[in-house]
Amino acid sequence: MTTTVDDNARLESRSGKFFARYYDAMTQRAEEKWGRPLRTLMFGELTGRVLEVGAGSGANLPYYAKADSLVAVEPASEMRKKLVRRAEDVPLDVQVVDARAERLPLPDDAFDTVVCTLVLCTVTDLPAALDEIRRVLRPSGQLVFFEHVRSPGAVGLVQDVLAPLWRRAAGGCHANRRLLTAFRDAGYQVRIHEVVRPWPRYPTNTPYVRGTAVPLPRPATRD
Template sequence: MTTTAETNSRLESRAGRFFARYYDAMTARAEEKWGRPLRTLMFSELTGTVLEVGAGSGANLPYYAKARALTAVEPASEMRGKLLRRAEEVELDVEVVDAWAERLPLPDDTYDTVVCTLVLCTVVDLPAALSEIRRVLKPGGQLVFFEHVRSPGVVGLLQDVLAPLWRRVAGGCNANRRLLGALRDAGFQVRVHEVVRPWPRYPTNTPYVRGTAVPLPLTAVRDRRG
């Protein structure tokens, strides 16, 4: 049986280096067209302590205009190198941490906001990652996310068929992941703010969802599960 740690190690060695080297160049057009306005919308008003899970090369860092401090978690070594360099270029107090989403070396009830952008599709053990996010959020805190979700209908079926190949060529991305249901199962109240279908629309990885999720009290979670 393959463990989460073993799978994560393979992703780092096979896809992590490639994505770290070329990801910014591959996404430059999308960043210019719709990425920057989206990041401004999502992050410019966040305040207090923020944790970004899977911070990558640090594309979000310049947009945290009002945050007091940021912890940026990134397990891929080459991505983390770019992240460290970008962290030196912003005025915000940034702590860079080498860790996987499924096992955050961070204390309970610490962050006002957790941010995930195009990362929950790549985690190996999604329930474990969501449990960790819930653990480190302060009471009343929120998860802010922009992520792939499985498309409905025929496109969703196509995503299911292509999923094994897509994971191999896209750094472990599970673009057909049923994220909203997983968030609810993990005890979050989910609010979808926007469904994004950027052009060109590749069937392997659209649509995207921008939203927020707030942890429900544990008593409410137990009642929901019966």
């Protein structure tokens, strides 16, 4: 069963639409070399209620082998069309939602796991998105992620220089996002499982990090 929630008021940039339309073709080689085994490793054992933020065209859908249900959030209309079609072909109960990570139209404490793959680099307001993810996660929940982060050293400096141009050309992707620092600042305990540097390496998106982030208890407030 697939449900789509529309948000016709949102405007998408021309470059964003182009990037979404051809993203699958651009990433086909990487998907064949290392994407599929990685998705099996990351999602094959997830159980309970799962939320995927920035589900794109649905590349992860076939790999949720043990999940009870999936809510797939995707704001880009071109991506979402493909996502809806793919959702019809999997046995999992999938709800497709048109929304941004910064404002999830979902209840508090609703999900066992939130999944983010190659999406947090495109979020406009990262602290707001991480706060929303924290809100919808159950107290014992986890954020499972695979994202590229700012590289140390000279490559990181190159990313700093290229970031404004790359953001306009690549659907809002921030080449130099300090994601791990943002996780910690937002109150998550981060565990890095793997640092991936696939070949060929492009200076705008290396290295990749696979990990989990668990929200720490918020400090008690005094009246």
